[in-house]
Amino acid sequence: MNLIGTSINHHTATIEQREALHLSKNEMTEFIGILRNNLLSDGFVISTCNRTEIFGLPVDNNLDISKIQDALLSYKHVDGLSNNNFLNFFSCGAVKHLFSVTSGIDSLILGDSQIHGQMKDAFQLSVDMNFAGTIMRRIFDTATRVGKRSITETEIGEGAVSVSYAAIQVVEKIFANLQNRSAIVIGAGETGELAALHLKDKGIGNLAISNRTLSRAEELARKVYGEIVPFENLHELLHNFDIVISATSSPGVILNYDEVKTIVKKRRGNPVCLMDLALPRDIDPAVAKLDGVFYNDIDTLGKIIDMNIRKREKEIPAVEAIILEEMQNLFSWYNTLEVIPTIKKIRDFFEEIRQEEIDKIKHKVHEEDIKKLDDMTKRLVGRLLHNPTIRLRQIAESGLNYQEVANYTSVISNLFNPEQVDEEINNN
Amino acid sequence: MLETIHILNFLLPLLYAATFAVYLTDFYKDKPALHNIKRIFLFVTLLIHTIYLVLWTIHFDHPPITTKFEIFSVLAFSIGFSYFLIELSTDIRATGTFILAISIIFQALSTVFIEDVINVPEVLKNRLLGLHVISALCGYTGVTISAVYALLFTVQYKRIKLNQFGLVFNRLPSLELLERLAVSSVMVGFALLTIAILIGTIWLPSAFPDFSYLDPKLLATGLVWLFYGAGLIVRLTSGLYGKKFMTYSIAGFIIAMISLGITGIIGSTFHQFSK
Numbered sequence: 001m002n003l004i005g006t007s008i009n010h011h012t013a014t015i016e017q018r019e020a021l022h023l024s025k026n027e028m029t030e031f032i033g034i035l036r037n038n039l040l041s042d043g044f045v046i047s048t049c050n051r052t053e054i055f056g057l058p059v060d061n062n063l064d065i066s067k068i069q070d071a072l073l074s075y076k077h078v079d080g081l082s083n084n085n086f087l088n089f090f091s092c093g094a095v096k097h098l099f100s101v102t103s104g105i106d107s108l109i110l111g112d113s114q115i116h117g118q119m120k121d122a123f124q125l126s127v128d129m130n131f132a133g134t135i136m137r138r139i140f141d142t143a144t145r146v147g148k149r150s151i152t153e154t155e156i157g158e159g160a161v162s163v164s165y166a167a168i169q170v171v172e173k174i175f176a177n178l179q180n181r182s183a184i185v186i187g188a189g190e191t192g193e194l195a196a197l198h199l200k201d202k203g204i205g206n207l208a209i210s211n212r213t214l215s216r217a218e219e220l221a222r223k224v225y226g227e228i229v230p231f232e233n234l235h236e237l238l239h240n241f242d243i244v245i246s247a248t249s250s251p252g253v254i255l256n257y258d259e260v261k262t263i264v265k266k267r268r269g270n271p272v273c274l275m276d277l278a279l280p281r282d283i284d285p286a287v288a289k290l291d292g293v294f295y296n297d298i299d300t301l302g303k304i305i306d307m308n309i310r311k312r313e314k315e316i317p318a319v320e321a322i323i324l325e326e327m328q329n330l331f332s333w334y335n336t337l338e339v340i341p342t343i344k345k346i347r348d349f350f351e352e353i354r355q356e357e358i359d360k361i362k363h364k365v366h367e368e369d370i371k372k373l374d375d376m377t378k379r380l381v382g383r384l385l386h387n388p389t390i391r392l393r394q395i396a397e398s399g400l401n402y403q404e405v406a407n408y409t410s411v412i413s414n415l416f417n418p419e420q421v422d423e424e425i426n427n428n
Numbered sequence: 429m430l431e432t433i434h435i436l437n438f439l440l441p442l443l444y445a446a447t448f449a450v451y452l453t454d455f456y457k458d459k460p461a462l463h464n465i466k467r468i469f470l471f472v473t474l475l476i477h478t479i480y481l482v483l484w485t486i487h488f489d490h491p492p493i494t495t496k497f498e499i500f501s502v503l504a505f506s507i508g509f510s511y512f513l514i515e516l517s518t519d520i521r522a523t524g525t526f527i528l529a530i531s532i533i534f535q536a537l538s539t540v541f542i543e544d545v546i547n548v549p550e551v552l553k554n555r556l557l558g559l560h561v562i563s564a565l566c567g568y569t570g571v572t573i574s575a576v577y578a579l580l581f582t583v584q585y586k587r588i589k590l591n592q593f594g595l596v597f598n599r600l601p602s603l604e605l606l607e608r609l610a611v612s613s614v615m616v617g618f619a620l621l622t623i624a625i626l627i628g629t630i631w632l633p634s635a636f637p638d639f640s641y642l643d644p645k646l647l648a649t650g651l652v653w654l655f656y657g658a659g660l661i662v663r664l665t666s667g668l669y670g671k672k673f674m675t676y677s678i679a680g681f682i683i684a685m686i687s688l689g690i691t692g693i694i695g696s697t698f699h700q701f702s703k
Binding site for chain 1: 584588589591593594597600601602603604605608668669670671672
């Protein structure tokens with residue numbers, strides 16, 4: 001398989017460099033136009049905040065891969081990057097790398113499943129632009145399957161690896177059913193939004209948003225079907241919530257020890273979960289000493305993230321086993337592509353001889369007998385070619401020895417050599 | 429039949445230990461394959477224990493509730509069976525290790541010290557005694573299970589408070605669930621203890637000529653009953669929630685065990701069925 005791939009990612013470039021090379025959908029469309037000009041016959045381009053990768057089948061087998069990289073660099077006019085910032089992959093290596101990307105084991109956040117959707121979009125663009133033939137489609141289908149299997153058959157995507165999700169994991173160890181609980185998210189920034197979305201996904205009974213800028217609170221509340229608590233009334237109403245997630249950009253503490261103590265008193269022994277996702281912190285960490293108060297900040301939640309990352313790392317061999325299995329399947333299929341023309345040629349050759357012999361006696365026997373002879377010779381040819389065809393396919397599908405496939409194909413072609421036989425017949 | 433009873437008696441602690449080992453392995457490994465295997469182990473153990481108890485009752489012509497060590501075997505069964513029902517109804521599978529440890533202790537003591545009691549006084553064959561003992565046993569099973577869940581609550585509470593998010597944090601259920609299980613168990617236990625005390629109050633004076641309301645065992649049981657009753661009332665009226673109630677439940681269990689132990693040592697009670 002002459003698949004090639006080139007990649008610039010978090011292993012080889014800084015975030016600024018990766019950002020500079022990022023291609024929007026419109027840019028990808030334009031860039032595919034450049035690629036198909038004289039570089040690749042089929043392929044696709046994936047570009048995320050962490051990687052830009054180009055995979056494809058070269059127009060010319062001797063294509064210098066650096067030409068693809070140069071095309072990208074000159075298209076984006078990026079300074080400070082060279083061919084050295086790219087990783088190159090060929091044939092098996094390219095397939096393996098692609099599968100590693102889709103499975104999430106090559107992601108910046110190990111096991112990140114966002115890549116699945118991004119890959120799907122990238123490939124759809126290639127299909128829409130008629131830039132994906134049979135082989136590329138098969139490669140992509142297999143890559144998609146690798147991604148799905150990695151998620152369902154291993155624990156590579158298990159556990160929280162973001163602070164907002166880690167906070168929810170702790171909350172779930174305090175309250176059994178979030179449907180009967182109420183939560184408030186203070187701060188409508190990126191972290192606050194993620195936390196609110198996680199709570200909504202977990203089916204929180206009542207969700208409220210509070211933010212200094214009311215319009216941003218309203219915007220997030222609309223997204224998560226939450227209610228709004230005016231920031232100025234926050235302290236009076238906070239005791240009504242079982243879960244408080246704070247992620248503001250306030251320079252100082254917004255909830256001090258005494259205020260939390262008052263909340264605990266008002267809650268009459270019911271536990272309250274305070275998750276401080278802000279930096280600098282929003283809640284006085286001394287509140288952790290209070291009975292019935294469960295307090296966590298970024299540092300303590302980081303422990304959960306580290307633990308989950310370690311667990312995911314243990315799943316890498318299982319994912320690699322899936323990759324290997326799917327690679328074997330893909331290459332079995334691909335190897336059959338090599339023998340199919342030979343099989344077809346031999347079958348056509350036998351069919352031609354059969355037809356000629358039938359034609360020779362066509363006018364000598366009765367029409368009903370011709371039909372019988374026609375059926376009988378078809379069966380005969382079919383049976384004669386059945387075992388060689390199956391065997392050749394099996395050898396190809398085993399995918400273990402490419403040379404063996406080539407030898408068998410060559411022997412069959414030489415023994416029967418349909419073209420040469422045809423020529424001799426014509427000469428005689 | 430006696431030989432079969434003796435073999436089963438010997439096998440039971442081993443079966444409980446094997447079940448405990450599977451539960452413990454699953455607690456550490458959390459392998460899906462073990463989830464059903466451990467339940468099968470527990471089911472088989474309980475089934476064999478049931479056969480043992482039935483054979484015992486048939487052979488000795490009385491249920492195994494006339495001596496301390498007979499009762500221990502029933503208690504081991506009762507705790508294991510109650511946990512089996514909890515696991516089936518709640519699908520909480522990670523707490524079996526801790527509950528079954530108690531069953532092992534009771535069954536091991538029973539296996540070692542149980543004696544073949546063939547002749548029991550006629551009074552101990554009374555049906556009311558059966559009801560009295562069974563309800564008391566189930567009551568103690570309830571408070572025992574409650575104490576185990578309360579202990580697990582305390583452990584999980586500390587894990588969360590100290591940000592120790594390791595194996596125990598991951599495997600134990602949420603605090604709310606542990607509290608619910610502890611409270612439900614203690615409520616069932618308290619109700620059954622109440623029934624046991626009521627039956628005892630009605631039946632014992634007529635059955636035992638030397639009956640006295642100041643008997644140490646009656647006083648001890650009354651103390652335990654009052655302790656749990658007070659705790660439940662305070663919970664319902666003033667909100668004795670979370671860690672405080674869990675500590676109370678553990679304290680109740682300790683008081684129950686100490687009082688039973690002391691009255692067992694004193695021994696001067698009409699309430700001692702076998703000499």
